[in-house]
Amino acid sequence: MRIHGDKVIKRRLELEERSDYHEYLPELREDFQHICGYCGKTERVTKNAFEIDHFVPKKYAKSRENDYSNLVYSCYVCNRKKASKWPSEDAEVQFIEEKGFVDPATDEYDKHMERKPDGTILGKTKTGKYMAEEAFQFHLRPMREVWQLMQLVEKKKRMREKMKTLKPEEMHDYIEMDELLETLQKILFQGKE
Known part of the structure; x- marks a missing residue:
């Protein structure tokens, strides 16, 4: 798999030169x-x-x-x-x-x-x-955990949209994922990654 996942990095070619x-x-x-x-x-x-x-x-x-x-x-x-x-x-x-x-x-x-x-x-x-x-x-470095956190952040974003149509009992998955996400963020931020 690519380091950048599905994102392709390309610098623009025509950019006015700047002094800083x-x-x-x-x-x-x-x-x-x-x-x-x-x-x-x-x-x-x-x-x-x-x-x-x-x-x-x-x-x-x-x-x-x-x-x-x-x-x-x-x-x-x-x-x-x-x-x-x-x-x-x-x-x-x-x-x-x-x-x-x-x-x-x-x-x-x-x-x-x-x-x-x-x-x-x-x-x-x-x-x-x-x-x-x-x-x-x-x-x-915690690159594996960073990748997992990135995946969870994207999943959370998608789930937030779904939540608008969920019934209360269906929110269990979201709550579980959100708790794991918070735990991973705390671990990574304590390590200053």
Whole structure:
């Protein structure tokens, strides 16, 4: 399964250049469909604000600091994990011995990374394993629980619409799901994910 589920991330191509990359936030947020480019977490299941990451870190590509094609909508944790990691000091050298990064707004990302049905994120290639295990450390983070929470939030949204037509005895499923959702949110927010 894809990290981003059914959402396809594509940066718009024609965007007027701006002098400060922060000014791109509304478009970036929309292009990334309100999810983290790296882990696929939706902004609805976290208490931390999402941020703008520079795919090629500013430290190695100062000229690309305000280049929209170099920006990634990222959750707080993924942005901190990636930080200024890059396989070389050359912005043009993306991989060294299969260690490096693949832009999450490209089809190539899906060739290297995958999400298991339970929500766990794994690398499919050596580069993917480097990103998943060393760079983003998905195996040490509650990615499975985040995925389950995302699924429950969507289910809750659909059920809320159904509730308008439910009889009192039919509301049991909704109440059960809502209690589980609250428990998962508390667990995740205590871990600052």
